[in-house]
Amino acid sequence: MxxxxxxxxxxxxxxxxxxxxxxxxxxxxxIGKNIGAFLFNILHSRRAIAIDNIRQALPFMxxxxxxxxSFETAEEIALATFMNLGISIVEVCRLYHGKxxxxxxxxxxxxxxxxxxxxxxxxxxLCISGHCGNWEMTSLSFKQYLNENVSAIARRxxxxxxxxxxxxxxxxxxxxxxxxxxxxxxxxxxxxSKGVIGMLIDQAVYEDNGVLIEFLGRKAWANKAPVxxxxxxxxxxxxxxxHRDNDKYVITFHPEYPLCGDHSDEGIHQDIQGLARSxxxxxxxxxxxxxxxxxxxxxxxxxx
Numbered sequence: 187m188x189x190x191x192x193x194x195x196x197x198x199x200x201x202x203x204x205x206x207x208x209x210x211x212x213x214x215x216x217i218g219k220n221i222g223a224f225l226f227n228i229l230h231s232r233r234a235i236a237i238d239n240i241r242q243a244l245p246f247m248x249x250x251x252x253x254x255x256s257f258e259t260a261e262e263i264a265l266a267t268f269m270n271l272g273i274s275i276v277e278v279c280r281l282y283h284g285k286x287x288x289x290x291x292x293x294x295x296x297x298x299x300x301x302x303x304x305x306x307x308x309x310x311x312l313c314i315s316g317h318c319g320n321w322e323m324t325s326l327s328f329k330q331y332l333n334e335n336v337s338a339i340a341r342r343x344x345x346x347x348x349x350x351x352x353x354x355x356x357x358x359x360x361x362x363x364x365x366x367x368x369x370x371x372x373x374x375x376x377x378x379s380k381g382v383i384g385m386l387i388d389q390a391v392y393e394d395n396g397v398l399i400e401f402l403g404r405k406a407w408a409n410k411a412p413v414x415x416x417x418x419x420x421x422x423x424x425x426x427x428x429h430r431d432n433d434k435y436v437i438t439f440h441p442e443y444p445l446c447g448d449h450s451d452e453g454i455h456q457d458i459q460g461l462a463r464s465x466x467x468x469x470x471x472x473x474x475x476x477x478x479x480x481x482x483x484x485x486x487x488x489x490x
Contacts, residue, residue: 196347203351206276207283214276215433222272226265236264236478243469246403250470257473266474270430274320281326282355289323289435290359295331297439304422304442305334310377312421314412314443316388316465317477319428324437325384326359331437335360337376338384339369377419384426385412388465388476390484397451398486399459402466405486413457417449425464429472440464 209217226233240260247253257263280286304311313336315321328336338356342365343349356363364372364383376383387409390396396407416423425440443464446456469476 192345192347195345196351199348200351203279203282206279207285209276211280211285211288214280215273218273218276219269220272221275222269223265225272226268232479233264233268235481236267237261239478239482240264240473242404243402247470247473250466252467252470254471254473263473264478267476267478270319270474271477271479273430274323277320278322278355281323281358282351286323286326290327290330292435293327293331294431294434294436295327295439296436297441298331300439300441301332301424301426304424307420307422308380309420309422310380310382312377312383312385312412312415312423313426313439314385314387314423314461315426315428316386316468317480318388318465318468318472319430319435319437319475321386321428322356323435324426324428325356325361327437328361328382328384329359332382334382335362336382336384337362337364337372339364339366339373339386341366373415374419377415377421383415383421387412387461388482389480390482390486392485397455397458399455399462401462401482402469404483406462406483407486408458408462410454410458412461413445413454416445416457417454423461425461427465427468427472429468429475 237260240263244260257266277286277289280289301311315324325336325338328334338361340356340363343352353363364376373383390407391409393407395409395411397410398405399408401408412423415421423443425443426437427440428435428437430436443461446453448456
């Protein structure tokens with residue numbers, strides 16, 4: 187019975203992506219915003235999570251030097267976040283069905299020299315990011331602008347048929363997927379071969395895999411894996427973030443993150459906190475481009 191349900195889910199998902207990909211390219215942004223507004227209105231619990239997360243973070247963001255001041259309320263940011271998600275859904279559907287080359291070609295990419303400087307160290311590159319802008323499209327752009335294939339770290343979907351559909355998209359443009367379960371050996375293999383790893387670091391982890399940091403003014407559990415890998419292998423860490431600038435999609439490669447050099451628990455905490463500060467700066471500058479919908483502060487003794 188479960189297999190039949192899984193097959194139906196995957197088939198419906200595939201047909202939906204096919205329908206969205208067939209819509210006129212010139213109308214993608216408008217259609218995406220409408221999809222986002224629709225999701226904002228029907229996904230009541232997710233909307234409530236986003237608004238609550240933003241409301242608690244807003245005082246911190248408004249004090250931050252990078253704050254743009256373009257939004258006044260949590261509700262405004264939440265609606266804009268869902269609209270960004272809707273646009274991303276349309277873009278991903280086009281990419282999946284081979285109609286996204288124009289999306290990749292039309293990007294603005296800043297800081298390519300930052301990536302190249304890190305690559306020249308010949309220890310591979312660990313690109314860290316978050317659920318920012320269209321993070322799937324950001325990953326797929328590496329081949330076009332860097333002539334590099336990325337091994338992206340991802341969680342395997344419970345539905346194996348749905349996972350196969352999503353995996354096909356993620357492996358487009360030559361990319362590979364490393365699933366989080368038993369990921370250590372494959373990650374080390376990519377680094378040893380001087381390859382590129384893509385890792386999102388903005389989701390809550392369990393205590394065994396993380397450290398407790400300050401994030402947007404609240405306590406949160408953060409993944410310590412990127413710093414551990416950097417200590418073990420010497421791989422440079424390069425923060426990469428994508429955001430929307432009106433009708434343009436912009437990707438920025440930031441300078442390599444300078445590790446403090448202390449391999450103790452205190453040093454690991456310092457570096458993970460530093461990486462979180464980089465993401466905070468991005469979010470304050472582009473608050474509608476971050477995925478506020480997930481429970482970032484769970485298990486950290488904070489209201490979620």
